[in-house]
Amino acid sequence: MCGICCIVTLCSQHTTHDFFNEDILCRLRRRGPDSSQQLVKTASDLSYECLFSGHVLHLRGLMTPQPLEDANNNIFLWNGEIFSGVHVGDLENDTEVMFHHLALCSSEAGVLSLFSSLRGPWSFIYYQASRHSLWFGRDYFGRRSLLWQFSNEIGGAFSLTSVSAYSESVNQWQEVPASGIFKIDLKAYATTKSLSLTLFPWKYSSAEKAVEEIFMNVLDQVSKDLPNHVRLVMNESKLCLTAPVIPLNKTISEVSGECPGTHISNITHVVSVETLQGFLADEHKKKLVHAFTDVLSEAVKRRVLSLSRGEDQKASQVPNMSDRKARVAVLFSGGIDSMVIAALADKHVPLEEPIDLLNVAFIMKEQAKQKGSTKNPTNRGVQLGLLASQEGRQDLHAKTAAHLPCxxxxxxxTGRAGLKELEAINPSRTWNFVEINVTLEELKKMRQQCINHLIYPLDTVLDDSIGCAIWFASRGEGFISNQGELKPYKSPAKVVLTGIGADEQLAGYSRHRVCFKKYGLEGLNKELEMELDRISSRNLGRDDRIIGDHGKEARFPFLDEDVVSFFNSLPILEKADLTLPRGIGEKLILRLAAKELGLTASTLLPKRAVQFGSRIAKLESNSEKASDTCSRLKLFSVDEL
Structure with a gap:
């Protein structure tokens, strides 16, 4: 994980430092706490200046400060993880490996071929000195954040950054679309004072659509959000990146009107673990579930082993298991997605290493109102002890805090129940169930201090609820149970696994049932195709900025390219069957995999979004719609809070 930033100005107008906001620099450093460097490149003969700022969170290989510059004056900023496609040795750093490969590219086609081969999340900025070209972009799913900003004047500054600061100015930041890779000819920009973006879009290797149609669709989609004085053009050679996944299989079985589960008697009203066992009695279904489990397990393995494990993990240095540090954490609700990820992480994380299960709860509205009451001073004292700062929590006893209803x-x-299931699967593992408790006061304070800047440029009630919940969860500050007592704990894990992508691909949301009832399987297929197409703009940039703010890296096993291709290869009825009840029909293949992994009650839990499960959605307003613009994300003075 890194924070990367580039600002381009024309020397006759301003210097790059005029546009490098101190707040943005601070947020970039939070993403990359291990190294911060800046480099200014001036092309005096062409009158343009570029500022490059790199901030590194060191996770694997040798520590490599950014930005990198080679003997030919090429400059590279990288925020990504190469899990496959390009070889990265155990002691190598993927930033250096990528820079080396890029420097060998003698053509546009070579650059596109390199990025097409990558498997893993990334965003990058690459200055190609000999051609005065600036390349940048995000991976196919947009798993790493990158924002752009254009001055509202012709010949003004152009900026790229991983994270910005909330602004009400006319020069709004926007997320760089994950539609492909962009290139700017800086020589032309300096000469004409007119900014033109050249696009190299993604396409499937066996594209059904003509290249011209792909270009026109993407150009129309991206252009509508650009200022009038910024041009977006297709590259003259009509070159494309090759998508890292296969297209969605939209095949609908001839017997699709018949419920695939009807051979299991009377499951409409009675749902149990035995129901899942009935599906697994079918040999084809069982083989499919095992194939899915294998591909998801490999995706988790790549994400929990691709990080440095220091000397403090060795038995000779740390004799007590309880003294070992967690390297991997899971955003954990006890729901089916996080349970399966935790169970698979257990198979690959070294046994002597704890796994942190991050479970967030917002104080329930009724208790928040009663907190100021003096009717019961004893309970009030216990409650205030729990809600106080970290310093005041040191001697909190489990028997009083664990059963505090607020x-x-x-x-x-469900998180506590899920913990028991995981402990039953592997009692030898140290499972740190981290209870993260958030009061209304702390929510308001941290939203205004930093969370609103991270959610920006998104601005809906839904973004606020999810963004705040993920920020507090991934911070990892709470309590863990230790021999009957709750002890203050802060997760040291730098890698945070999240289950996003499961619902989008396996019809997990309630809107998928509505769509299925209205439009059948054909309509559901279209809905699922749209879910992945928009996941970069709806979720992933925001979540990367939120989690990265703690100097941690978000990793998404369900969006591993092999996992997505596996899902895309299956007809819809092999993945989900919405003729079956909630808690079984949606994400059916995942529930069957969970059953095979030894999970029990959690295999039947229906979908519950984090904003409802954590109760943040109920805390401040009940009258809002998720799509409404959230006034709480705007900047206010301290006196207004």
Missing amino acids: FDVPDRI
Whole structure:
């Protein structure tokens, strides 16, 4: 994980430092706490200046400060992980490996071929000195954040950054679309004072659509959000990146009107673990589930082993298991997605290493109102002890805190139940169930201090709820149970696994049932195709900025390219069957995999979004719609809070 930034100005107008906001620099450093460097490149003969700023979170290989510059004056900023496609040795750093390969590219086609081969999340900025070219972009799913900003004047500054600061100015930041890779000819920009973006879009290797149609669709989509004075053009050679996944299989079985589960008697009203066992009695279904489990397990393995494990992990240095540090954490609600990820992480994380399960709860509204009451001074004292700062929490006893009702939200209850299932699967593992409790006061404070800047440029009620919940969860500050007592704990894990992508591909949301009832399987296929197409703009840039703010890296096993291709290869009824009840029909293949992994009650839990499971959605307003613009994300003075 890194924070990367580039600002381009024309020397006659301004210097790059005029546009490098101190707040943005601070947020970039939070993403990359291990190294921060800046480099200014001036092409005096062409009158343009570029500032490159790199901030590194060191996770694997040798520590490599950014930006990198080679003997030919090429400059590279990289925020990504190469899991496959390009070889990265155990002691190598992927930033250096990528820069080396890029420097060998003698043509546009070579650059596109390199990025087409990558498997893993990335965003990058690459200055190609000999051609005065600036390349940049995000991976196919947009798993790493990159924002751009254009001055509202012709010949003004152009900026790229991993994270910005909330602004109400006319020069709004926007997320760089994950539509392909962009290139700017800086020589032409300096000469004409007119900014033109050249696009190299993604296409499937066996593209059904003509290249011209792909270009026109993407150009129309991206252009509508650009200022009038910025041009977006297709590259003259009509070159494309090759998508890292296969297209969605939209095949609908001839017997699709018949419920695939009808051979299992009377499951409409009675759903149990035995119901899942009935599906697994079918040999084809069982083989499919095992193939899925294998590909998802490999995706998790890549994400939990691709990080440095220091000397402190060795038995000779740390004799007590309880003294070992967690390297991997899971955003954990006890729901089916996080349970399967945790169970698979257990198969690959070294046994002597704890796994942190990050479980967030927001104080329930009724208790938040009663907190100021003096009717019961004893309970009030216990409660205030729990809500106080970290310094005041040191001697909090489990028997008083564990049963405090104000944080017994749905995700806390299912999380505790899920912990017991995981402990049953592997009692030798240290599972740190981290209870992260958030009060209304702290929510308001941290939203205004930093969370609103991370969610920006997104701005809806839904973005606020999810963004705040993920920020507090991934911060990892809470309590863990230790021999009957709750002890203050802060997760040291730099890698945070999240289950996003499961619902989008396996019809997990309630809107998928509505779509299925209205439009059948054909309509559901279209809906699922749209889900992945928009996941970069709806979720992933925001979540990367949120989690990265703690100097941690978000990793998404369900969006591993092999996992997505596996899902895309299957007809819809092999993945989900929405004729079956909630808690079984949606994400059916995942529930069957969970059953095979030894999970029990959690295999039947229906979908519950984090904003409802953590109770943040109920805390401040009940009258809003998720799509409404959220006024709480705007900047206010301290007196207004």
